[in-house]
Every structure is written in structure tokens, then in C-alpha cells.
Amino acid sequence: MLRSALLATCMLAAGLAAAQAPAQAQPQPQPTRTLTIGMAGIPTGMDPHYHSSNNNNAQLRQIFNPLLDLDTQSRIFPVLAESWRNIDDLTWEFRLREGVRFHDGTPFEAEDVAFSFARVPQVPNSPGPFTPMVRTIAEVRIIDPRTIHVITREPAPFFDRDITAIMILSRRIHANAVLGDFNQGRALIGTGAYRHVSYAQGERHEFTRNPDFWGPRPAWDRVITRYMTNNGARVAALLAGDVDLIDAVPVQDVQRLSQDPRLAVFTADSITTSYLMPDTVRDQAPFVTDKQGNPLPRNPLRDLRVRQAISLAIPREAIVSRLLVGQGRAAEQFAAPALPDRVQGLPPMATDLARARALLAEAGFPDGFRMTIHGPNGFIPSDADILQAIAQGLTRIGIETRVEVLPPANFFTRATAREFGMFMTTFTTSTAANMLRQVVATRDPVTGFGPFNRQHYSNPAVDAPLSEALRTMNPERRLALTAQAMRAATDDLGVIPVHYLRVSWAAQRARVRYDASPIWYTNALLASPAE
Known part of the structure; x- marks a missing residue:
């Protein structure tokens, strides 16, 4: 410790x-x-x-x-x-x-x-x-x-x-x-x-x-x-010796910096999941229209088949292997692999464009629709690039998708105000039960449930076992209830998991050692002199 x-x-x-x-x-x-x-x-x-x-x-x-x-x-x-x-x-x-x-x-x-x-x-x-x-x-x-x-x-x-x-x-x-x-x-x-x-x-x-x-x-x-939000400027400052330590090492630079004898790279599999959150509640979702920009008769994101089509269009494995150069892992549920109470044995989330198009047609959107997805820029490694890859996948199935990225402070304020039809962000925690409590559970100011449930998603099949799990002292019973809630959340796709983050720091080898944090904390408490 x-x-x-x-x-x-x-x-x-x-x-x-x-x-x-x-x-x-x-x-x-x-x-x-x-x-x-x-x-x-x-x-x-x-x-x-x-x-x-x-x-x-x-x-x-x-x-x-x-x-x-x-x-x-x-x-x-x-x-x-x-x-x-x-x-x-x-x-x-x-x-x-x-x-x-x-x-x-x-x-x-x-x-x-x-x-x-x-x-x-x-x-x-x-x-x-x-x-x-x-x-x-x-x-x-x-x-x-x-x-x-x-x-x-x-x-x-x-x-x-x-x-x-x-x-x-x-x-x-x-x-x-x-x-x-x-x-x-x-x-x-x-x-x-x-x-x-x-x-x-x-x-x-x-x-x-x-x-x-x-x-x-x-x-x-x-x-x-x-x-230093600019990736290139941050790496350049490290190479020039202007800083001793940087975080959020760009994925394409991890190997290069690891091979530099002047530098040391410290990496951790995080307890962070990136995810999409669609508006499943309102009859009309912001930034969701027909392909001419006109309002749709109903919000397609409320239909499970549309959410399933969106999930099937996300090239998760390609995002991790190509875009992130292996610095991460494709998600198959909301909870990251290191969390002790995640569901075991869930299959990977498939990518199947033909099935996705068929689901859109079944849902009454054979020609697709137009949508903008939002996200923070510079909040996690390659976040803007990940959004573009998701948008390309959705466009291939007929959902003409645009991307808008914002500074994190502006993004979170607007997301909390429910200004977006669908957005991407991340959540970090040390238990799967807490991920569900904070992000997926129905918002309730009395109990404090759902403070990060920015789209006001609600699913009794998640809430009931989760509420019981959070007051169950018996660990085996609590684990079973948490798994039940996680399966319900995964099936309903009120949040659509994308990937689990792998996070990296780089430092002047002669100056600094870093205790890489799965919570991706960056501060002096985790840094020690190299000598």
C-alpha cells in the first residue's frame, strides 16, 4: 500500500x-x-x-x-x-x-x-x-x-x-x-x-x-x-525533459516510449469501462432525426431491437486491436474484468452488420435514421477516435452518424442536463454493484441511486436484485443478486459497453517510478524517486 x-x-x-x-x-x-x-x-x-x-x-x-x-x-x-x-x-x-x-x-x-x-x-x-x-x-x-x-x-x-x-x-x-x-x-x-x-x-x-x-x-x-490536453505536446515535453511524468500515453506511442532507454512506461489494466448511453425514455431524443433532419414519429432508441443493432454495429475488437494497438479489451458487460463481483462466463458482444440491419428493419427503421453521438475530448486515451470508429460502424448499418466532442467540463454539464440523444463516457469503480448503483439504477434522490444515470434509464429487472444485493451482508447471496442485475442490464442495453481501458504513464527513467493505478489516478502520491 x-x-x-x-x-x-x-x-x-x-x-x-x-x-x-x-x-x-x-x-x-x-x-x-x-x-x-x-x-x-x-x-x-x-x-x-x-x-x-x-x-x-x-x-x-x-x-x-x-x-x-x-x-x-x-x-x-x-x-x-x-x-x-x-x-x-x-x-x-x-x-x-x-x-x-x-x-x-x-x-x-x-x-x-x-x-x-x-x-x-x-x-x-x-x-x-x-x-x-x-x-x-x-x-x-x-x-x-x-x-x-x-x-x-x-x-x-x-x-x-x-x-x-x-x-x-x-x-x-x-x-x-x-x-x-x-x-x-x-x-x-x-x-x-x-x-x-x-x-x-x-x-x-x-x-x-x-x-x-x-x-x-x-x-x-x-x-x-x-x-496538457494535446497528446503530442505532452509526449514532446517528456522527451525534452520539461516534465518528469506524463499520463494518458497515446496508444500509438506506448511501444516507442518503452524502447527509449531514457524513459520508463508503467501500465495497468484499469477498472474503467467506456460505454454508450442512449436516451431510452423520451418520445423524442435530441440529435436523432430522419435522414432529412426532420423529427421522427418516435424515438428509435427506446426500442430494444435498435439498441441491439447499435451494439452489433460497434467494431469492439477492431477498436482495441487496431485503433488502441492492443491497449484495452473489448467489453462483454458493464463491469471491468478486475472487479470481484462481475458476472463470469458471459460471451463476447458480437459484431454482425447483417443482423443489425435486420433488427433495424424489424423495429420499423429499414432505412435507418440520422443521429449525433457526443463525448468528451481528451478525457480518456483516443476517445475522439473511438467515437469516430463507432460512428462508422453505425453508418454501415444505415444509422447516419455524426460525432461531436466537447471539453469534459462542458460535456458533463450538458450530458447531465439531458441535451444528448446518445453519448459516450466512462465509469470507474471497485465493485460491479456500485457501477450498477451509480449509472444504471433508476434515479432516486432519496436513496441516492443513479447519480450518473444521465439519461434517466429505468429497468425494474435491474433495480430489484440490485437493491437487495446492496443490503445483503452474506457475500454469496450478494454476488448472485449482483450477477442477476448485471445480466438484466446487459440484456437490455440501457448502457452499451464498448471497452475496458488499459492505462499508461511514462516517466524519466532516472527520476521517477510510478505505481500504476487501475483507477487511473495521476498524482505525486503514486510517484517515487527512481534512485
Whole structure:
């Protein structure tokens, strides 16, 4: 785990110094270590409770801490809570770390945990809220200054995993903080390993080591993240030595950079799935017309046969093998292969253009129709190219398809406002049940289900077993219910899976090692000096 690696590094450095120094030698000042990162994705907001996106979460983890976190093997480890346990089906006990302070000296207290959990559902205008992670909390009881009990309304088997997503804020510092306060840096005060120095949205973010950090000394004294959405510019900056580390290595450059003796490439099979989400609800879908641009008498995306035809037209294997040069895997369900509760043994999703045309004819669209699919540009490797490949496949079966890509912040705002007929995006999580809960389950503000269900899809065959799974403590029964819900989602194609991401980072070999994250987090916490 990360904290163990940091601690080991610090102990090793201390041991070497002791062995080599003269008995009476005075301590020598340590050279300043600066890490410069070229990052492809631009965060959409600096409030850690505003938008659950990989870019946001990765950057903000350097400043803020959760109670518990996930390492790069998806194992839970303690952070602000030094231990935790399930007392009974409804009660979780957390023992809080002692002596932790926020960057301005404000002490971390048990009341801050209650404040943070309560704040999450109140953040306005979130394009991707964290609400499901705290949806089951009925009460937070402060037993003593270092012990809290979280009482849930129903059994919540994933609660400890869920709250790894929730950064802990201070009720004293952040009680009235809004998104603008975080974006301007005024509220970027956490308990994390790095302190905020400056932030220019879309350009760069600078951090400095927190000298009062409660954990092992961070590896870097200064961290500069440069937001570089252009693939060529990002690779060129690495080759020129202007940055030490880049993420989202273009798929066509992975092999070339791997063979460069000056560089090291670090790769992981992610727990991220790319998918299409069609509008299956409204009678008229935006950007879906006949081939002359006129409204259709009905929304074709509501017909399962049309969704099946779309899926059959997607050249998944060709996208992975040719377009992504093997950097990924064709999807056969919504959940990525590394997720422990995914369905086993599902067949590959076929590509069959003749069958797709026949299904369109059966659905009453023998001549097809016209559609625009939308997506973010620069959010995942080759996203615009993947969309073009999908559009070409759909056009071959008679669905005349155009592509429009947008900057991620604009895209997610418009997708949440339901401005698209069909769009492509991704979802990352550590359990299949949570993927379904967040993206496929019927939207419900009371339970917090479906915050990423931007097209308001609804399917009782998914909701019923999923709801039961999420309150079932027995792991075998929970696995069976999750599989039932996943099969229903796969059969109905309310979301149409495309591929599972393989993600890569490249670094100056003599400078940096990187612990490649299946969550595709890019930050200084996962980077260590190469020496």
C-alpha cells in the first residue's frame, strides 16, 4: 500500500544516511525534490464533494484525506481512521487518528467526519455527485473524541469501500465554503501530504510538501501539475525533459516510449469501462432525426431491437486491436474484468452488420435514421477516435452518424442536463454493484441511486436484485443478486459497453517510478524517486 511504501522509502533513506555519515557529522540539508507532471485531463472543480471524476479525485487526494482509502490493488487501508470494524449489521465503528491537523493548524476532530458526510448531498449543481456513498447513513454518533459510530438505515456491506471516495473537510474551515472558494484556492485546506500553493484552471496546479503531515514524509518537496490536453505536446515535453511524468500515453506511442532507454512506461489494466448511453425514455431524443433532419414519429432508441443493432454495429475488437494497438479489451458487460463481483462466463458482444440491419428493419427503421453521438475530448486515451470508429460502424448499418466532442467540463454539464440523444463516457469503480448503483439504477434522490444515470434509464429487472444485493451482508447471496442485475442490464442495453481501458504513464527513467493505478489516478502520491 502507498503509506507502507512511503514509510519504507523513508526508513531506507535514513538507514543509508546513518551508515555513511561520520559519527559526529552535522545533518546535511536535503536537496529539494521537484516533480513535474504533464496531465491530460483537466479537473472540473476543486471542491472534493462536487464531482466524482478521476481527474478531480486524483488531484484532490494530495490535499485532502478520506477516513479509508484504496491502494492500487483495490485493498482498503486506514488513513484518518486508524482502524475500523463492523459491530453489527447497522453499526460501523471508526477509531480516528490522533494529533492530525489541517494545513492551517485547525485540529481534525470527530465532528468533522459528521460534517463531511452531511455536506455531500448538499453540494449544488454537481454533474456527478458522491451521494450514493453516504446514502445509507442514518446517524453519526460521537462516542469520544477519537471514536465514532456510523449507524446505517439498512445493512450496507460496501460502506467501508464507499467512503474511500469521501474527503474529510473541517466544519470550522469549510462550513460556508462553495465551489468558487475551492477553485480560488481559499478553501483548499486539508490534512493531506501536500499543501495547495497556486491553481490556474486549465493550466497548472502547484503544491508543496506539508511539513506537519501526520504520515511518512512525502517523496517530493514541490509538485507541479501542468494540464496538457494535446497528446503530442505532452509526449514532446517528456522527451525534452520539461516534465518528469506524463499520463494518458497515446496508444500509438506506448511501444516507442518503452524502447527509449531514457524513459520508463508503467501500465495497468484499469477498472474503467467506456460505454454508450442512449436516451431510452423520451418520445423524442435530441440529435436523432430522419435522414432529412426532420423529427421522427418516435424515438428509435427506446426500442430494444435498435439498441441491439447499435451494439452489433460497434467494431469492439477492431477498436482495441487496431485503433488502441492492443491497449484495452473489448467489453462483454458493464463491469471491468478486475472487479470481484462481475458476472463470469458471459460471451463476447458480437459484431454482425447483417443482423443489425435486420433488427433495424424489424423495429420499423429499414432505412435507418440520422443521429449525433457526443463525448468528451481528451478525457480518456483516443476517445475522439473511438467515437469516430463507432460512428462508422453505425453508418454501415444505415444509422447516419455524426460525432461531436466537447471539453469534459462542458460535456458533463450538458450530458447531465439531458441535451444528448446518445453519448459516450466512462465509469470507474471497485465493485460491479456500485457501477450498477451509480449509472444504471433508476434515479432516486432519496436513496441516492443513479447519480450518473444521465439519461434517466429505468429497468425494474435491474433495480430489484440490485437493491437487495446492496443490503445483503452474506457475500454469496450478494454476488448472485449482483450477477442477476448485471445480466438484466446487459440484456437490455440501457448502457452499451464498448471497452475496458488499459492505462499508461511514462516517466524519466532516472527520476521517477510510478505505481500504476487501475483507477487511473495521476498524482505525486503514486510517484517515487527512481534512485
